[in-house]
Amino acid sequence: MSPRSWVAGARRTLTDLSRRRLALAGALRDDLARRTRRVRTAFRPVAETVTPAGWTVGVLAVVLLVAGPVLHWRELIGGGVFLGLVLLLAVLFVIGRQPLAARLDLARERVIVGERANGYLTLTNPSGRRSRPLVVEFPVGAGRAAFELPALAPGALHEELFAIPTAHRAVLDVGPVTAVRADPLGLLRRERHLSEMDTLYVHPKTLRVDGSAAGLVRDLEGRTVPKVSDNDVSFHALRGYVPGDDRRHIHWKSSAKTGTLMVRQFEETRRSHLLTMVSSRLEDYASDDEFELAISVAGSLGTQALADGQQLSAASSHASLPAGGAQRFLDGLSGLTYDWQARRLVDVTRSLGNDELAASVIVLCVGSGVTITELRRARQYLPVDTRVIAVRCVIGQEPSVRWLGDLGVATIGRLEELGVAVRRVAA
Structure with a gap:
C-alpha cells in the first residue's frame, strides 16, 4: 500500500469514528431528554422564572444561613439574610401584568437559503393605563430577537421592522412574541406570551435540471x-x-x-414515477456540506419531476416525506435532519413500501460514507425492472459517472454539476 493510500485510509477511519461519536452522543442526549421530561415539566414554572444567577444567589444564601450558626460566624448569617432580601426585592420587579397585545407578521413564510426573511412586529396597549418600558423578545429557531419597547399610552401603537438571515436550511419557529420583566440584577425573569407562534420554512437550494424527465423516463403513457x-x-x-x-x-x-x-x-x-431517497444517517456523510448537497439534489430532481407532471415519492432513512406538491416537498426537506438511529442504506431499501417500490426511477442521494459495495447490495433489494441511480455527494470531487451492471453511480462535488451528471446517466 502506498503512503498516500495509507494516509487517505487513516483519515477516512478517523472521520468515521468522529461521526459515530457524534451519532452516539445525539442518541444519548435524546434518551436523557425523554427520561427527564416529566421532571422538567413539573419544575418548569420555577425553572423558567429563576435565572442561573438567581439560583446561584439562592443556593449561596441557604449555605450561608446554615453555615453561620454551625460555625458561630455572625457575618455569614448577615450575608445570607442580605442575599435573601435581594431575592425578595427581585420578586417585586417581576410581579404584575403586562397590558400589551402583539402581532407578528412575516412577509414570506418560505424562503430559500441565503435570502432574508423580512417581517414586522406591531405592539399595542389596549388597556386604559400607561404601560411601563420593557423588553420584548421572540425566538427565531435557536436564536432570539429582542427590542426595547418604550412606555405606551393607552391605545398607542408601536411597530418594529426586522429581517431574519437564513444561512442554513431549516424549519424555524418564529415567536411567540414575549414581554419580559426582569430585575436589574438579572436574578428573576418573567415572560408573558403576547402572540401565536409562526413558522418559517428555509428551503434548500435547488436548480432546474433540463431534460431530466425526458432523459430518465422516456415514455408518454408509461415505461414498458x-x-x-x-x-x-x-x-x-x-x-x-x-x-x-x-x-x-x-x-x-x-x-x-x-x-x-x-x-x-x-x-x-408504468406511469412516470420518480422516488428520491435521501440518506439521513450521520455516518453516511463526511461533513454537513455533503448532507446539504444530497438534500439539494433530491429537491432539484423532485421539483423538476413535479413540474414535468410526473408522480413523485420521497423518503429518508427513517420516514417518508410529503410529495403531494413542490411546496410540501420542499417543506419536508427543510426539516430533514440526521437521525441518530437511522439504518444503513441496505436496510432502508429492503423495507421500502409498495408505493415506493412502484416507482419507475429510483434516485438514491448519499454521501461519501456510502461505499460502492453498499450501493450494490442496496440495488439487490430493489425491483429488477426499476431504473436505479445513485448520486454520491462528495464536496470538491470532480463529476463522474460509472455503471455497475444496471446501477448508475454519479458523483458530484457541487449542485451545479447535477445537470451534467443526469445527462450522462440518461445517455
Whole structure:
C-alpha cells in the first residue's frame, strides 16, 4: 500500500469514528431528554422564572444561613439574610401584568437559503393605563430577537421592522412574541406570551435540471417493463385462450388461421414515477456540506419531476416525506435532519413500501460514507425492472459517472454539476 493510500485510509477511519461519536452522543442526549421530561415539566414554572444567577444567589444564601450558626460566624448569617432580601426585592420587579397585545407578521413564510426573511412586529396597549418600558423578545429557531419597547399610552401603537438571515436550511419557529420583566440584577425573569407562534420554512437550494424527465423516463403513457400482462397498452404476443380471459382481447384473424382462440398479451407499462431517497444517517456523510448537497439534489430532481407532471415519492432513512406538491416537498426537506438511529442504506431499501417500490426511477442521494459495495447490495433489494441511480455527494470531487451492471453511480462535488451528471446517466 502506498503512503498516500495509507494516509487517505487513516483519515477516512478517523472521520468515521468522529461521526459515530457524534451519532452516539445525539442518541444519548435524546434518551436523557425523554427520561427527564416529566421532571422538567413539573419544575418548569420555577425553572423558567429563576435565572442561573438567581439560583446561584439562592443556593449561596441557604449555605450561608446554615453555615453561620454551625460555625458561630455572625457575618455569614448577615450575608445570607442580605442575599435573601435581594431575592425578595427581585420578586417585586417581576410581579404584575403586562397590558400589551402583539402581532407578528412575516412577509414570506418560505424562503430559500441565503435570502432574508423580512417581517414586522406591531405592539399595542389596549388597556386604559400607561404601560411601563420593557423588553420584548421572540425566538427565531435557536436564536432570539429582542427590542426595547418604550412606555405606551393607552391605545398607542408601536411597530418594529426586522429581517431574519437564513444561512442554513431549516424549519424555524418564529415567536411567540414575549414581554419580559426582569430585575436589574438579572436574578428573576418573567415572560408573558403576547402572540401565536409562526413558522418559517428555509428551503434548500435547488436548480432546474433540463431534460431530466425526458432523459430518465422516456415514455408518454408509461415505461414498458419486462412483465407480461393480460390488460395494458403495449402489445407483446399472442397465446391460447384460457377460460376467464377477457373476450375483448381475442385476436379473431389469428384464431381463424389456427382454428383455436388466440388472445393478445401485453407488456406491463408504468406511469412516470420518480422516488428520491435521501440518506439521513450521520455516518453516511463526511461533513454537513455533503448532507446539504444530497438534500439539494433530491429537491432539484423532485421539483423538476413535479413540474414535468410526473408522480413523485420521497423518503429518508427513517420516514417518508410529503410529495403531494413542490411546496410540501420542499417543506419536508427543510426539516430533514440526521437521525441518530437511522439504518444503513441496505436496510432502508429492503423495507421500502409498495408505493415506493412502484416507482419507475429510483434516485438514491448519499454521501461519501456510502461505499460502492453498499450501493450494490442496496440495488439487490430493489425491483429488477426499476431504473436505479445513485448520486454520491462528495464536496470538491470532480463529476463522474460509472455503471455497475444496471446501477448508475454519479458523483458530484457541487449542485451545479447535477445537470451534467443526469445527462450522462440518461445517455
